[in-house]
Amino acid sequence: MNLDFTPDELAFRDEARAWLAANVPAECLPSMDTADGFVAHQEWERRLADARWSVVSWPDEVGGRGASLVEWVIFEEEYYRAGAPGRVSQNGIFLLAPIIFDHGTAEQQERWLPPMATGETIWAQAWSEPEAGSDLASLRSTATAVDGGWRLNGQKTWSSRAAYAHQGFGLFRSDPEAERHRGLTYFCFPLDAPGVTVRPIAQLDGEAGFAELFFDDVFVPDADVLGEPGDGWRVAMSTAGNERGLSLRSPGRFCAAADRLLGVYAEAPDPALSSAVVEAWVRAEAYRLYTWGTVTRLADGGDVGATGSINKVWWSELDVALHETALDLLGDEAEVASTWTDGYLFSLSGPIYAGTNEIQRNIIAERILGLPKEPRGAARGEPG
Amino acid sequence: MNLDFTPDELAFRDEARAWLAANVPAECLPSMDTADGFVAHQEWERRLADARWSVVSWPDEVGGRGASLVEWVIFEEEYYRAGAPGRVSQNGIFLLAPIIFDHGTAEQQERWLPPMATGETIWAQAWSEPEAGSDLASLRSTATAVDGGWRLNGQKTWSSRAAYAHQGFGLFRSDPEAERHRGLTYFCFPLDAPGVTVRPIAQLDGEAGFAELFFDDVFVPDADVLGEPGDGWRVAMSTAGNERGLSLRSPGRFCAAADRLLGVYAEAPDPALSSAVVEAWVRAEAYRLYTWGTVTRLADGGDVGATGSINKVWWSELDVALHETALDLLGDEAEVASTWTDGYLFSLSGPIYAGTNEIQRNIIAERILGLPKEPRGAARGEPG
Amino acid sequence: MTDLVPTREHTELASAVRNLLDRRSDSRSVRRAIEQPTGFDTDLWSTLCDQIGAAALAIPEEHGGAGFTLAETYVVLEELGRALTPSPLLPSVVTSAALVSAGGQGPLLERIAGGAIATLAWSGVTGPADTAAEVTWSDGALHGSVSPVLCGDVAEILLVPAHHDGGIGLFSVDPTAAGLTRTRVAGLDPTISFAGLTLDGVPAEVIELDAANVLATTHLVGTLSTTALQVGCAQRGLDMTVDYTKQREQFGRPIGSFQALKHRMADLLVGVQMSRAGAWAAVQAHVHGAPNADRLAAAAASYCGESAMAVAAETIQLHGGIAITWEHDAHLVLKRAQALNQLFGLPHQQRAALIF
């Protein structure tokens, strides 16, 4: 909107815009899910960090500039507008860091945050398990208390970035007697620890964006437990809220894609598709305005809460529709692999990961609209 | 398709087409849900019957011409193409008659079918109850055995045509001990029987297409029970299958509406809407071809079964979309009441009545795709 | 960035209007209002004008208005939309926007601010901005016809755009003048009343001879005002449907516990939230004179229209049989959404304004 940014906010925006204009690589970096690309993206993180743009909202002492939420969204808008590289550090800075800030000890914060800010340590998330999917509470990987720490066993899957990352984080069942979401503990661990096996998963686009992780008696010291043992579910839920919320998908990304779509249309306008093209632009714009509204509310204090699910459903389905429209516009060119077809295949994972959109709709229905839960285990025909 | 009709079928078509061309009233009849319109539609039924077009698929001796299923669909296509009046007798001839043929005694067939064929007796269905909705098995209206017959008590709603019709038919609970769909009996009764109160329901378009029926110790003799007492659910299910199936909504109606829609477009073409207009036409055409395929299969012997649910979902949603497109095309004219706005409001009841489309989708999912039922009354978390 | 979220003052204004409408515009009152010869409840309209100053909000203080902006009017309209209240506020807002834009029309504006029923007889009100007027002006009089016109039969102040040799002008007509015929037309939506007007040499006062820009601004204001009604209408449909599905039982459980229905209602909520965010931002952009204000308005209008229609369709479907009875309010939501969908251009026409 740029309606009434404060002078400080405007100055912040101008500074970010100028730095990005001068520093964003002219050529796309190779994919971060290849060995070369991973290194190139790590180097880019280092460059961001040197100019203190890698984690703008963090405090100065751990590599940030203490930016406000409004400034953070401004930075994200500028970042995508500039066509800057994807963030190989995103699992760490967007998913894990908020938890370290909230639940980590001073020692953990000092040890983990600065190398995360510089991109020296790249983190992989280890959320899902083969049999659990969206049902996090049915995780089966175990943690057994041993002298001075824990032994992890089991398997995780859909661990993003894990093929090349250094550290992992995730939930393990530390109390086999406790029911479902009780008895889970939150662990951080090196991916090269003895007993960890990383098996990359080839994806639609042929790259290893995800991996399976196998744990065979992996030792983790007590110092690497986040929060209290057995309290992992509550600790993790703050990540889940964050992951689905503002952080991961700032509107700049979709507005930039919608602008590119308008560009494709301008090159070869097909009036029959104009409505779909405009629809994509309108949806990206609505997302931007909605998100700015949320940011304004949060700036006054408040919690994203379940409205994060609204964001997730919206951006992920908008992203698929936008790319489908692009392929329709491209016509026979869409038969051939291109950045648009890659983007299309990538967009398909949006409605699936970070809590499927089915789960998000359950959350919206139950937590915002207050609709009754599905009956479970109740007497015949009675809602449970 | 007219691809390879037999000479007999072609002759049948030509005869129907010629008669309709000579006899269909030039002016629309007043609505059948007004007092005048009801009489006008009854007169039209008489005219159809005199030329033996009112119930073409019935045997000669009860007013039909023993037409095959293919001929029946041919007749329906011609009927809608000719813009002939709606059938005020449809509850009787399409819903009740198949049951009388299958489950009625010889005496009942002789007594009820001929005046149904001539339009002398118009029938209203009494399916739903205020608390039952789509869940027919939870009907509460009762039938109590008395000397020589039964006493009916309770309330029915959404009884179509009941404001002016002569006879009603429906299910009543004759065994209060039996569970849900056991213990129901199928009754026919005069709407002017002592103890019956008919209260018309004003609809969206202001007309009384439906009524509520109140039963206060209404006596029905044993001779007016259809099928065996207690067997009403099974008897009724053949009606339900029929109602949802081919009978009620022959493709001719939608193809004719799609053609009218093309006409509206031709008068003031708006290229942005051409896709929606064509889409409606394509969907009507697909419905016609699908239905003809089904007819061909049935002509070789076979049962509509659950595929009737596919028809129901398709035609009812196509009908709404077609009318919405018409209103978009009409632009500011759509602010004003017209036959298109009336048709739109009428179309909205399609996805609701005769088994809501939610119920139809359950049937498709469970009976055709074989997907598991919702868990009911099973142990915690186990499918039932 | 505070303007992307309603302020405390906006919230208080909304509460005041809602409290009034809860008392004076419940389901029964709406039905009574429909039956009145004016098509709305004149007492309620007086109260809205006297207590809330509804008609005066966006009119400058020097012309008897409250000197606020379209944002405050938006707040009132959203509440009127939610309550499905029949009301002349929409044509009043559109007409005053035209007069403010034309400038120097103090006396007319003062009357509107005080609650006089005003309307603009222009087919752009029920279509896209580039719709031509069907009326011509020559020798000081107007000739032609225009239909449908919001509150056209009861308007006390009547503006008419008309072609003349030098372009398109804006004129004022005495609603009781000879040569003017006003005929109420039966609308699809009984809560919005229209009339057809024919002008057979009706004497007209010139407001502005070169009114192209005035009409463009007026269309923008009308578009934004309509989004307010659409957001309110959608919210009402959703609330009604959620409440109903929580209570209604089928197969031994509330139908609102069936996942297919829950997901559909979740989608409706997403649509309503996005609509409100987009509409409010577009109103703020207009109020602040942002350069992209007209694009944001078209975007919001296309989205709010479709979202309200989607809610309305599900309101009918999820209520089942009772939705199609006159006694139930579900059909009023549907008819209102459908009628609003046409005002100031259909969604696809709004989208057409957004591409080269």
Place this chain on the structure above:
Amino acid sequence: MTDLVPTREHTELASAVRNLLDRRSDSRSVRRAIEQPTGFDTDLWSTLCDQIGAAALAIPEEHGGAGFTLAETYVVLEELGRALTPSPLLPSVVTSAALVSAGGQGPLLERIAGGAIATLAWSGVTGPADTAAEVTWSDGALHGSVSPVLCGDVAEILLVPAHHDGGIGLFSVDPTAAGLTRTRVAGLDPTISFAGLTLDGVPAEVIELDAANVLATTHLVGTLSTTALQVGCAQRGLDMTVDYTKQREQFGRPIGSFQALKHRMADLLVGVQMSRAGAWAAVQAHVHGAPNADRLAAAAASYCGESAMAVAAETIQLHGGIAITWEHDAHLVLKRAQALNQLFGLPHQQRAALIF
């Protein structure tokens, strides 16, 4: 009316093909075929030609064909679509349709009937019928380029439409001729292979100098053949998804018991059934020379394309995470549906052919 339903012979043909593909074109075989230099399994293709006569079905008996119709070819293509088999049958059918339509091309048709890989290098194959050729013919040779061409790098018989002074003609080119460059392009769908062709003075034999009607007929045959692949692909995606959701448990129950998912799969089934009915009727209309055959083909194509895309999207979504792994077949359904959607014109282009 029997032609609206497949006959017993059609059903038997479908079973024979399905049995063969069950054995020779399972998931593992498809992946092996993709890796082959030709892009398909040449042994399987030989078997399809020898045992089923796949390439010969619609070719007249006097030219070494089986003398059946496009209906039988449709049956085979639907099965190839269901198995996601990489296969040169589609370009073979299109090319033989062009030759049959042009007339008098016995020797080429005989080779195609015997299994020679044939293709038509024309952008109408990946676009609407009115697409112009990008190649010109002068002094007996062809100049220009065209891409993407189905099986363009491996075709043994290569037809090229080209402009000349008198209109558009159809020409035959020796695939090994000097001046012809054929480059495999990386397609979105690994099961359908394309190449880009450049022609720099390539000697060409005239098939037909006035080929406008030939190309129109060919486009129609290609459109109908594509609907067969789409219906098969959609059926495969639906079957796969229904099976998966019956087995996969979440929250203690099979996810296929969740109503929201059931309703979505029910909608997919409705779409697939309507697609198949429409496509089959359109094929029969073409075979019988019905006057509305081209309208039915455009209608079926628009619908089959969108229905296959809808199934493919849900196949991905309802499989969740495993859908986006290379090991799982869900993404092959998605890529196939997307690639087919462009062939012979997008759904909106097919619809455009249906309105004045």
